[in-house]
Amino acid sequence: MLNRFVGKALHQYDMISNGDRILVGLSGGKDSLTLLTILKERQPRILVKYELFAVCIDPGFEGGLSEALAAYCDENGFNLIVEHTDYGILAHSSTNRENPCFLCSRLRRKRLFEIADELKCNKLALGHNKDDIIETLFLNMCYSGEISTMVPSQSFFRGKFTVIRPLAFADEDIISRFAAEKGFPVFVNPCPSANESKRHEIKTLLNRLYTTNKKIKGNIFRAMSHVNTDYLLK
Numbered sequence: 175m176l177n178r179f180v181g182k183a184l185h186q187y188d189m190i191s192n193g194d195r196i197l198v199g200l201s202g203g204k205d206s207l208t209l210l211t212i213l214k215e216r217q218p219r220i221l222v223k224y225e226l227f228a229v230c231i232d233p234g235f236e237g238g239l240s241e242a243l244a245a246y247c248d249e250n251g252f253n254l255i256v257e258h259t260d261y262g263i264l265a266h267s268s269t270n271r272e273n274p275c276f277l278c279s280r281l282r283r284k285r286l287f288e289i290a291d292e293l294k295c296n297k298l299a300l301g302h303n304k305d306d307i308i309e310t311l312f313l314n315m316c317y318s319g320e321i322s323t324m325v326p327s328q329s330f331f332r333g334k335f336t337v338i339r340p341l342a343f344a345d346e347d348i349i350s351r352f353a354a355e356k357g358f359p360v361f362v363n364p365c366p367s368a369n370e371s372k373r374h375e376i377k378t379l380l381n382r383l384y385t386t387n388k389k390i391k392g393n394i395f396r397a398m399s400h401v402n403t404d405y406l407l408k
Contacts, residue, residue, distance in 0.1 A: 175348060176212070176344055176348050176349065176352045177212065179341070179343040179344040179348070180212050180216075180340045180341065180343075180344065182343055183339070183340050183341070183342045184340055186326075187326045187338070188327070189297075189326070189327055189336075189338040189340060190222055190224055191222065191224075192221075192223055192224070193223065193224070194222075194224040194225070194296060194297050195224070195225045195227065195293065195294055195295040195296055195297070196213070196224055196225065196226050196227065196295060196297040196298075196299050196338075197227045197228075197229055197286065197289065197290045197293060197295040197297070197299065198210045198213065198226055198227065198299045199230075199231070199286055199298065199300050199301070200228045200230045200243065200254060201230065201301070202230070202239045202240075202242075202243045202363075203361070204349055204350060204353035205301035205303055205306075205346075206301035207301075207353065207356075207358045208301065208341065208349050208352055208353055208356075208358075209299060209300075209340060209341055210226070210252060212340070213299065213340065214226060214251075214252070224297075227253070227255065227293050227295060228247060228252050228253065228254045228255065229254070229255045229256075229257065229286060229289055230243055230244070230254055230255070230256045230257070231257050231261070231282040231285055231286060232256055232258045232259060233259060233260075233262025233263070233265075233282065233365065234259055234260040234261065234262050234263045235262050235263070235364040235366075236364065237362075237364045238364055239361040239363070240258070241256075243256075243361060244256055255289070257285060259281070261277075261278050261281040261282055261285075262278050262365055264277070264281070265277040265278035265281070266366060266367070273372070275372070275373070286298060287330070287331075287335060290335055291334075291335075295335075296335060296336065297335070297336050297337075298335055298337045298338070299337075299338050299339075300337060300338070300339055301339075301341055302324055302339045302341065302342065303339075303341040303342065303344050303345065303346050303349055304341075304342060304343060304344055304345050304346070304395055305345065305346040305377070305380075305391075306324065306346075307324050307339075307342060307395070308323075308380065308391065308394050308395055308398075309373055309376045309380065310322075310324050311323040311394070311398060312376045312379075312380065313372060313373060313376055316372075316376070317372060321406075323398060324339065325339075326338070326339045326340075326342035327339070345391070
C-alpha cells in the first residue's frame, strides 16, 4: 500500500526524472528512513535512473543519534554524510528570540541546500507525510495567521533545486507499519523540544479530532486542493 501512495505522488507531481541527483534528508526518524528505503528499492525496478545521497544534519545535542544512524546506514548499504552543527544548541540558547524549532529547522534546511549544491544535486527529498502536511496547515493558521502548508513538490532558487515529498499521500500509521515490518531501529531524539513543540500540540489536537470521525483526516487533506476563494475573507 505504501508503494502505491509513493508511486501516486511521484507520478502526479512528476517528482523524479532521468539523471536526477537526489539528496535525501535523513533525521533517523521512521519517515526519513522509510523514504530512503523506498527510493533505494525502486531504483532497480524502474526505467528512470537517479542517484541518491543521504545526508544527516546533526543539531549538536549531547547524546545525538548521528553515529548510531551512520552505523545503521553502513550496515544496510546506504552511504550517509553527517554534518555536525550547533544549530539545536543555538536555537535553544538565550540569544535566540525566535521559536527554537523554527530557527533550528531554518538553519538545517539552509545547510541541506548548501550540501545539495556541493554534491551537484538538483532534488532534495524530505520525509514529510500526509499527517505532517495537515499539521502544517493548522500550525500556519493558528500561529502565523495564514492558510498555507507544505506542498509535495516545490521549486526553489529559480528552479535550481526542487524539494520533493514522495510520502505526501501516505498516512503516518501506514509508514509506522512499514517501519515495523522492516525492523528499523528506534533512535531517541535528544532535542529538549521534541515532545513540547507547537507541532506536537497540533498533532495531539488533531488526533483527538480524528477519533470522533474516521473521515475527518481525508476531508481536511482533500480540502487543501478544493479551495473556494469566493467564501474566504478578502
